[in-house]
Structures are given as C-alpha cells and as structure tokens.
Amino acid sequence: MEYLESNARYSKAVIHGDTVHLAGQVAPDPGEDVIGQTRQVLEQVDMLLGRCGSDKSRVISALVLLKDMRDLVAVNTVWDAWVVPGRTPARTPMEVRLADPRFLVEIQIVAAR
Numbered sequence: 001m002e003y004l005e006s007n008a009r010y011s012k013a014v015i016h017g018d019t020v021h022l023a024g025q026v027a028p029d030p031g032e033d034v035i036g037q038t039r040q041v042l043e044q045v046d047m048l049l050g051r052c053g054s055d056k057s058r059v060i061s062a063l064v065l066l067k068d069m070r071d072l073v074a075v076n077t078v079w080d081a082w083v084v085p086g087r088t089p090a091r092t093p094m095e096v097r098l099a100d101p102r103f104l105v106e107i108q109i110v111a112a113r
Contacts, residue, residue, distance in 0.1 A: 004051060013048050015113065020052040022109040024065065030102035034071040038078040041107050049111055056082065058112040059089040065106040069095040075105055 005012035014021045025044045027037035049055050064079075066072060072093050083089075089109075098106055 002052075004048070013052050015052055018113040019060075020049065020054050020109075020111045020113055022048055022111070024063070024106040024108040026098070026100075026103045026106045030100065030104075034066075034074050034104040035078055037104050038075050038107075041105060042078065042082045045107060045109055049109070052111075053113045054111045056111075057084040057087050059083075059087070059109055060112060061090040061110045062092070063108040064091060064093040065096045065098060065108070066093060067095070067098055067101075067104045069093070071104060 002015040003011040003013075004015075010023055012023050012025075022045060025041045025048070027040035028044070029040060030037065032040065046056060049058075064072075064075065066075065075093075098104075
C-alpha cells in the first residue's frame with residue numbers, strides 16, 4: 001500500500017492495489033459559498049487523483065457530505081459540470097455536522113487507478 005500526505009491521524013490518499021481511496025476533502029478557503037467550496041474540493045480531488053495515477057473518469061464512488069441538504073441543488077451544478085458523462089460514479093449525499101462550521105461540503109472519493 002502507498003500512503004500520501006500522511007500524519008499521525010490520517011492520510012489524504014491511500015492506494016491499495018489498483019484502488020485509490022481519498023480522505024474527505026474540504027475547501028482550503030471555507031469563506032466561499034457552497035458553489036465555491038465545491039469547486040475547490042473537486043480541484044483538490046483532481047490533483048490528488050492525478051498524484052495517485054488516476055483521474056475523475058475512473059471514480060467508482062463518492063460520498064458527498066453537506067452541512068445543509070438544501071445546498072445539494074447548488075452542489076449538483078458544480079458536480080454535473082465536473083463529472084465525466086457516461087462515467088458517473090455511485091454517489092451518496094448526506095447531511096452531517098462537519099468538523100468546522102465554516103465547511104459547507106466535504107467529498108470522499110474511491111477511484112480505480
């Protein structure tokens with residue numbers, strides 16, 4: 001297994017065989033609205049997948065964590081522009097209390113390499 005950007009608590013990515021597991025990604029600038037935060041999160045996902053030898057066309061599943069489920073429509077506008085047509089992953093949106101109240105969305109990804 002390979003571990004990327006690890007500390008004592010977690011790794012941002014773990015590669016096991018031909019599967020890439022990304023930790024939940026949040027916006028580096030949580031001062032933006034949910035659309036801006038979602039764009040930031042997906043940019044981070046793209047970067048991490050690239051470092052792991054994968055890309056968004058190989059995403060298997062996504063867990064979309066929302067501070068407020070009413071934001072799902074806005075998140076979907078960014079998601080729909082990002083996802084590869086015909087390669088839409090299994091996806092589960094959920095409303096949860098996130099680690100920092102400024103975070104509006106967090107996305108966890110599993111992808112093939």
